[in-house]
Amino acid sequence: MDEKEAILENLKGVEDPELGVNIVDLGMIYEVEIEGGEARIVMTLTTMGCPMHDAIVRGATKAAERVVGEGKAHVTLTFDPPWDPERMSNAAKNKLGTI
């Protein structure tokens, strides 16, 4: 498993605490790149103004740091494009009752 896959696997341990679904299955992770030993993650939130945003972003950072090392993971939050429920995995859609 390469570092990118390992980071994604660790990010599956980070759940949206309100929805109870991990942020990878929710389709919140847009990009994971490794450059010069440092990880850059671009992600979004299901709702702008989510009160849990820093807990989730911090959690994503720590999950990535477990692979690349402390201080070497950088998470950028974006709403462009805004979160699209179609990006959810079938498992997530099932859990939320979307399908």
Next chain:
Amino acid sequence: MTAPNMQPSSATAPAIGLPLKYFLTGAFFYLFANFLVLIEADLLAQALFPALQVKALTHSLTLGFITMLIMGASYQLVPVILETKIWSERLGNIQYYIFTIGVVALICGFYFGLPAELAASTLFLCTAVAIFVTNILMTAKKAGTSNLTARYLKTGLFYLVTAVTLGTILAINIFTGYDISDTQRLLKAHVITAMLGFILMTLIGVSLKLIPMFALSHVKIGRTAEITYYLLNGAVVVLFFGLLMSIPVLVALGGATAFAALFTYFYQMYLSHAKRKRRNMDIGIRHSVSGVIHLIIGMVLGAGILFGWAAKPAHYTAFAYFSLFGFVAIFIVGQMHKIVPFLVWFAKYADKVGLEPVPNMVEMVDKRLGEISFWLLNAGTLLTGIGILIGNVELIRMSAALLLIGSVAFGANMLMIVRR
């Protein structure tokens, strides 16, 4: 578009103890209010809503539970909505003690017929409300931003001050024995300002933000919500003057405007509901949705009162009961199933995300206790309301017992969440 400069919510959130003390005390008063429904069933069956014991019961709910919860939730949610810290957490803590003393004194003053205690309680309540309003307005001023939700909340505060002022005048009137020519008019104006102006305005404002967020429904709070805001304000003002000055045509107009406000609100909620991505409703949302059903029953009774085909004291009492115990209380109980786990999760688990498995907020709520409170509170409320309508004291006693058990289940659930 990178995210706008979002303040970490941990930087703006108050210490958990501040909102939590309001929530737990409010839950106790909810249980106590339901206990009073049980022991004063005969007064309710006779629709003796002017009775002091019924006033004690009403204020246990409206001040002890509803207002206490709104205050606690404001201290938690206003920083989220406005992305700034509360102006003074210390004052918020001091306010809690003053408010609680005031509520207890008021309930005792009504229940045991103690005019001096009643008058003294208003001093505590007015002080507490003044602190609360100042704290929230100074927080809003610090934030410098305003949105529709903030406008709803600030307007609700204005009506809270008005309602408390009228209540104080009425309480002092009881104490002094001064015969204001028609206290009934003041009382009606007090009730309308409190119920529609403060409670409904605040609940609508908060629900327009929270319900779509919980349901993953990205319907914008737009024009319909603004229309609701102006209609509700219009209703309160017109009803206030209509009731205060006894002008029936104004009362009719105000009532019709209130209905229009509620219909536009229902429409906005319907849009949110129709476009929600999260189909499964957790126990908190189920409680809140069931509260709306009681509101509809209340609205039918309200229409009857407005158009004259429901003019008996039992109709008025049932209308107030379904509106307050049915809609407002159960709606708030539902939201507490979301807010209390949020508070506790934030304090205990937020820093552990990504490092170890942490429970999600739904897992923190005991499902069995949630189901018990859902079914018993709803059945108990419905049957108590029917008992009031038909004047059947045994039905009221039986259903109030269900309510009491339901509220114990709810209280126990909240305590278990806090003690995790």
